[in-house]
Amino acid sequence: MSVYTMGIDVGSTASKCVIMRDGEEIVGKSLVAVGTGTSGPQRAIEGVLADANMAREDMDFVLATGYGRNSLEGLADMQMSELSCHARGATFLFPAVRTVIDIGGQDVKVIEIENGMMKNFVMNDKCAAGTGRFLDVMARVLEVNTHDLGDLGDRSTREVGISSTCTVFAESEVISQLAMGTDKCDIIAGIHRSVAARVVGLCHRVGVRDQVVMTGGVAQNHGIVRALQDQLQHDIHTSPLTQYNGALGAALFAFQKANKA
């Protein structure tokens, strides 16, 4: 008989769920673009159950992770930190992974993996610099959609320096550039390099070893991925499941727990 487990990743800006069969196959997934403190987690759970055509009672173990992991009392059987889950999810998708860069809504994490296990990690400070939130603020100032930043940055023809990764100061810098008539695409490419520089600093604190995998919502922005590759001088691997990586790791840990139970 198959074992079904659910991983729920309640982030600061999105809620993601994955259902797995026997810790091997993804049978359902869902994503709601609002995170902790909203209806997002509940809607994501309903969404994943609908996607898998299953009920909560069919789940052998449910494990929550992410910033809002403690808010799911009664819905999840246990909770774990998203760092452990991202490490686990990335190892499932890329068995040779040694370094995970996860840029989420409000934090950046770099995880060193050894033999499929998290060995070391660093996180950014409280500051939102270099995170998804930073990109959201910049997109708002530039009057573009966050999801379009990657494509717009591709059209850049001139290098523009955004020196600061402080969200507040960078916003001022971007406004100054706009006032000077600088092309938005050039500014966006500058923002990508600026975020990458910040993340590279964190990467060097842990040490970068191949294979490098990027997870989290920001990994969908190919402009950031390319800027990171250029500055790190390492290939960076991503997956279409990048935003589900934390939930995937949670579902895998849930399978482990279900088997022990």
Add this chain to the structure above:
Amino acid sequence: MSIETMVREFAAVAADPKGQLKKYKEAGYKCIGVLPYYAPEELVHAAGMVPLGMWGSNKKTISKAKEYCATFYCTIAQLDLEMLLDGTCDLLDGVITPAICDTLRPMTQNIRVAMEGKLPTIFLAHPQYRRPEFGLEFCRAQYTHVKTELEKIRGSAITDDELRESIKVYNRSRAARRAFVKLASEHCDVIDPLMRSAVLKSAFFMRKEEHTEKLEALNAELKALPAAKWTGVKIVTSGIVVDSPALLKVLKDNKVAIAADDVAHESRGIRVDADETGDPMAALCKQFAEQDYDVLLYDEESSQNRRGEFVAKLVKDSGAQGLVLFMQQFCDPEEMEYPYLKKALDKHKIPFIKLGVDQQMRDFGQASTAIQAFVDVLAMQ
């Protein structure tokens, strides 16, 4: 009295320094605020007054102090000034302001200006070169200044006999606290991080005789307990102040026990005793000279990274599996020393994390994630 009841009494004191100030004033004591670090509290005690430690606050918001402080002052210093300005410390009879770091140095003058005509402020500059004869001489001159100012508040001179008695009281207090730190680790199933902090913190708000008597009783109860069956992890804490109940609860919730600490507010200040015989002023100066392994103290042999090695050894000797550094925002000494600490911890393969903290933090989500992940790392090792 049960251990729980004893600790609850310490916790009540730790949570209410203003109430303690009021209590001692009503009992007829003069009270002196003492800012960090290394102020010779023995002089205050010898004057028959109650020294009350001022290490910021986890409850207040910086408002009035902003008028005097640049943004990059650490919150501990700013909140001390805030408490002097907002009426919390109105019952004090004086305040000692050491100038041992680059934030506290200008803060001594901010406090002097802000308190002019309202509260005697006693300036104290420790010597950078604390061990050579000229350093000891400088220290004596400074301590004599503190003594003279306290004598003015008291209205009479502090005798050598009084000071020698106070040194004995403080040595006994330090010994009891050192013993408690060890017992708290040995019985971490009973003394969680919140309780440990409350016991150590309350020492700053109680007359030392009173605190020591209660602590020795607690230590005796702990000694009688069977060895702990601890299934969580053990760490060493490092930093200036680690007393936020919300942050300590994160440790407790993740089954993290504190095996030992390298925290200025806790063990760094109680490592060295003073001689109980001979010239008591010389004994206090010698005690400061013998302080060591602190980011705030100049190390003539810093190229040997003695402090980093000391902390690494502390982790190993205490049986901890790793270290959590609670980095105070805008604490230059801690931030500048961090690469050397990291170097030593890396050399000895000691896992550690650095968490940025300040006393105005109200959201501990990120710290909680980092601590939980660190526990996972330690458990996997």
